[in-house]
Amino acid sequence: MIFQLGLLTVELEQPAQYPLTPSVSLIQAKDMSASGITHVESFEVQNTTTTYNFSDISDNDYQAIMSWFINTANGMMNEFELTDDLGGTTTVRFTTPTISFPLTNFGLRSGSFTVESIT
Numbered sequence: 001m002i003f004q005l006g007l008l009t010v011e012l013e014q015p016a017q018y019p020l021t022p023s024v025s026l027i028q029a030k031d032m033s034a035s036g037i038t039h040v041e042s043f044e045v046q047n048t049t050t051t052y053n054f055s056d057i058s059d060n061d062y063q064a065i066m067s068w069f070i071n072t073a074n075g076m077m078n079e080f081e082l083t084d085d086l087g088g089t090t091t092v093r094f095t096t097p098t099i100s101f102p103l104t105n106f107g108l109r110s111g112s113f114t115v116e117s118i119t
Contacts, residue, residue, distance in 0.1 A: 001052070003068050005080040010064045010072075014057050015085040021051040021114075048117040049095055056108040062101050065113070069099055079118050091118040 003010045027045040032038050054061070073080055075097040083089045092115035101111030 001085055002083040003072070003080055004083070005072055005078060008072055010068050012057075012061045012064060014054065014061055016052040017055045019053075021053075023049045023051075025049075046119075048119075049114050050092075050117070051112055051114040053110075053112040054101070055110045056105055057101070057110070059107055059109075062109045065099070065101065069094065069113070082115060092116060093118060 001012045001016060025047045027043045027047060029041045029043075030038065031040075057065075068080075069075065072078065073094055076094050079091055079093045081089055082092045095114045095116050099111065099113045101109040104110040
């Protein structure tokens with residue numbers, strides 16, 4: 001997996017673990033009238049997110065992910081290019097202001113992060 005923003009690039013040593021968790025949400029408003037009729041308005045916008053899971057990543061990958069999240073992506077603030085392990089590149093941003101990679105084995109961490117595709 002490769003993160004890129006301008007000239008800044010980070011490549012992770014270990015690939016994401018399966019299952020990858022893609023999700024699509026349509027942006028819609030739902031309301032019910034006084035007579036009980038449901039009205040739905042669609043804004044013709046969709047939000048696509050993917051969760052990437054990592055198991056037993058090295059300290060180098062952990063430091064790279066955290067540095068990118070804090071210093072480059074600035075949490076959810078900045079969009080960046082993500083090239084997945086299959087070679088597909090998408091413009092994304094992190095979906096939460098927090099990511100966590102607890103120590104699970106000696107010197108190894110596991111965790112996940114979710115990004116939303118920017119269209």
